[in-house]
Amino acid sequence: MDPDGFDDALGLSNEKPQNLGAYIYQPPKHAKASERPSKRRKVSSGANLDEKPDRQHFVPLLNGEENVESVQLRYDTYKQLWSKQETKIQNILESVDAGVLTDVLSFVRETSPQTCDGCIPTALVTVGSNVSSLSRLLSRLNGQLISAEEGSVVVLESGDAPNLKTTLKNIIRATVTNTDGNDGYQRFLTDRAGPRLLGYDLDLLHDYVQRKGTKKLVLALRDSEAFDPGLLTDLLSLFKSWLDRIPFTVLLGISTSVELFEGRLPRSCVSLLRGKHFEVQEAGNCVDRIYESLQTDPATEMWLGRNVTGTLFENTSDYFQTPEAFSRMVKYTYMSHFFANPLAVLFAKPTPTNLAQGRLPEAIRNLPSFRMFCEDLVEEGSIDQARNMLENDDYLIQQTVKALDAGQRIMRKLFQTVRTIHACLQYTQTGKKSSVSDLSVRALCGELYESSVVEEMLATTKALDSDKLYELLSDLHHIISTPEAEELLQNLEILLGSCSGPLRSGYNINSTVTKTTVVQQRIQLSKGRAELSEQDSQYTKIVDRLVALLQEHLTETLINPQDLFLHEAFLFDLRNPLKETFGPRPRFAIERALVTPFDYLLSSTDAATAKVSAKQPATAILYQLYLDSGAMVNVHDLWQAFLGVFESEEGKTCDDRVVMSLFYSALSELKAFGVVKNSRKKADHLAKCAWMGL
């Protein structure tokens, strides 16, 4: 073993940056010294103007044989597509907050100590699981107050408030820097007449308020529950006494409930406050809206598959994810798709000749969906076309571009239909409403048409009375705009115009009559159609036509997206990058590495058996021995077993002191992982603290 490498492995190399706490990275002088300057020279000579294109964000795919333009195209398309989606998401978030924002803003503007009988005006905002919404709300509130020159918002977190002095100092500094910046704060401290005040003197704030003419100073506590109640009491009573000079308004972010929060404060403190309660919408709603707009928007070009959707919603519901986190996960799917899928270049609609070069055609031919497509072609009898697809690159690319377009159209229709069904369900479904996301997941599996939801929906539609049906139809009218639907609507309008009161179709339960006849002392029940009036039967016809229309529409559009040619390009449905990157299982990873180290270390030897052997890393050996032990481990015995593993394989050649040093390093690692701790029950014993798989 070369000494250099060993020093490296041990971290013993001469200059020891690893012993420093924090340092600025300097590239090593040796080794690549020759390579680096040339690179840097190129950059400096290329002038700072066109650096951006110089740097490749994406890596060439297809074994590195993808051409440069395609790589760049993928990146550009990603930027373009995502920025569109992002604006949509932003709009949704803003519209969700808008209601609360205006409420809070008007509260802040209208209340003053006078209107509150001398108490501190307080806005209590319950955010529930939607944690991030409060910071959005506060920053927008801050922006509005500053732009109107009315005042500002100071956000305080529990971490900023270890004690009263620091808290006050932080408040004052944050207030000043919020408008004047850091330099402004320094100047503010020094450029004063009279004796210099300490950083936590509220006189400073008073001064500032007077200078600025601030009318409202909103002090927002982001996580009110995490503040020390004693500190909060002191702080509030202090504010109260300064209320005649500094126009405080307190905003409390509460994630449990107002009652619980109030319960924690002493009554004297609560009596200082007078306020109003605001509620922020739950995250779930918001996420549903985001998802709906991402998927069903007619301009969407790429869709999230069912696995991705499943993972997204699982995370949201299981971990109280914020809408931001949700949209970031969606962003990550977009990123992965464009980063790693060479087909993504098709979105850029490049010239076919450009694509035909390189290996893209080959890649397309390797798609499972291409294979299915060709098989279908052969079955249909268009053998020539299939042959062309297989042999002619240019033809293939042309067809592919067309197929992409067609596929996207179909997907759009699919999601329109999902929206249709969702709209219908608003009329037909009582009780728990299915959300768009639920329906989407089913649609993406290709199971929506056969699902009970749709069946029920059709059945209920038949039984709707004319008023409701009219509403439904006029709603659908916006989504399905076929001439047939128009005609139906007109017919219904005419019919409704000619009669008064709601009409019932023949399928309505009220239209069935149960007859009771007594035959030979037995009661016979027979069901029969009640006589329908002329108008009712006409109405029934309309209903029949509508249902038929719907059914036709559904069968046509609700296909399984996985059957489409080129679905790999426009439907992202890989569970993995998303699940692993956002829901890591570090404990599992470490346990796996230690129990079966050759999962990671692709060994050339055949040591990859399940048995403990000296070929494995020391920690892995020790961990496996540890797994076999009971709740208490005798270190001596553990050491003997560890030594035994080495002795049995290396025989006399093994130096037990070397093995001992391995034992040491392994044991210290296990300790660092929190798997063992010292046991006080017996000398030289360890207590086991973790059980694998639990």
Place this chain on the structure above:
Amino acid sequence: MITMKRRLSDAGDQPKVSTPKRRRTALEQSNGTLNGNAPNNAPSNGDSELPPSQLDQSTPKKANGVSATPLQQSGLKTPTHKSKARGLFATPTKPKSATAATPSRVKNADRSARKKSARVLFEHDEDAAWDGSERLAEEILQGDEPEPENPDQTVAESVEPDDAAEKGEKQPKRRAGRPKGARNKRSPTPEGELPAHERYFFQNRAGPNKTSNATLNKVPLLTHEEYFEKLEHYKDPCREEKEYLLSLHHRSFPQWAFEFDEGFSICLFGYGSKRKLVDQFAEWIYNHCLSDSANSPIVIVNGYTPGISIRTIFATIVTAVMGESAPTKLGAQPTEVLELLQSVLQSRPEDQEPVTVLINSIDAPPLRRAANQALLARLAATPRIRVLVTADTPNFPVMWDISLRDQFNLVFHDCTTFLPFSAEADVVEEVHSLLGRKGRRVGGKDGVGFVLKSLPENARNLYRLLLTELITGLDDGHQSDDEAPVEGGRSEETGIEFRMLYQKATEEFVASSEMMFRTLLKEFHDHQMITSRMDASGMEILGVPLSRDEMEGVLEDLVLG
């Protein structure tokens, strides 16, 4: 199957959970032929379908052991923790058996010492072995003619069996021919594959300690020097594989850079030190991504450094960003420094590359506190700062609640490297503290020598005196005691009495007054070069936290130097 029926008729609605062995024992009891010394009684009726091998297996111990349970239920105290152990495993006992515990049985139960001993024997499992009562009980039983069991005890007999318990007890039940003192029979490894929770309960059974009493006293522990010296001789069999693994991670660098660009922070986890990988990533960024390295610095933080503070981290970043123009006084609170940093970053031109902060071992003890993590999360949330963190422990995600997770905005990558945590952990120190051998380290021999060099002549003389006394003490002890006290663990126990050392010191003109003597000692104490403890008679005993070899080494240096 006749036996089964018969049992059923006896036991009413008892579930038939017992093993064939048990069936046999039930039979024996009902036959009234129970005999402690004759396990191979010929079956008298109807169970000829039982294979002989099974008959051989069944022992009377077993039978009686089972029958003892109802006695216990009827309020009799057993000498073991058995009830507790059962509590973990046993199926809930039926009220049926409670009714079976008739007063007559209670009388039967404490009728004689022999009977009690029988119970002890029958219950014989790992617990019985431990209090030694079993041997006695056996003697009593063997000297006597066993009497038939009360028939209604068989009723309750079928209640107790339990698979898991039985599995564990199988081994100890083979009592015959067990060597004396071989107590540790119960294997901690369950037979076969158990699901994780079962394994947990199995390994956490109540009962006495089943580990051996061997200690490390006879195994010489490693010193720092030896540890590093020996580790050098180790040839890593997986070296190539580890390098290949690292090269696989290298391929992700462009992906990570892309994630950085899109505003994500990165978290690397998995087994092994990721410091090297982070270093390489820093180099890669430096060469491939940065156009202007002076204005977009890379800051590397080693979270495992003892005594690192968030403020230093922030201050380093500030100096990295501002260079010469950084203010000399940054403020004592980390938040102040952070806010300064944020305002500086805000005032930078738009097109400048962001600052990259790479944090090694963010879950290391110095940074683990919630307050620290909150501050780091705020750093990560700052625009134009890109953060990559690595985490080594298995449960690091619990450091972050949702709002912190939100601020961090992390994507996670499994970067198992299998590299040793050489810089991250002080291995020898960690192990010794784990073994409860703390204070052995004062920086070892070199550390002590170093401190001594900086001390005045007097102090050095005193230390020399102390060492000489200790070593002579050790030598004396060595002669009188067979067990060599030279080994690591023992040297701590030898020491010299405070008064005696003082006396010697005055004799040698090292210290003229007790005051001065104490001042000198305090200096040693501050550097953890001596240990002091009270012995049983209340005398203060002074020692040195060094092994004998080290003491000799230091002494040698002192005398020669």
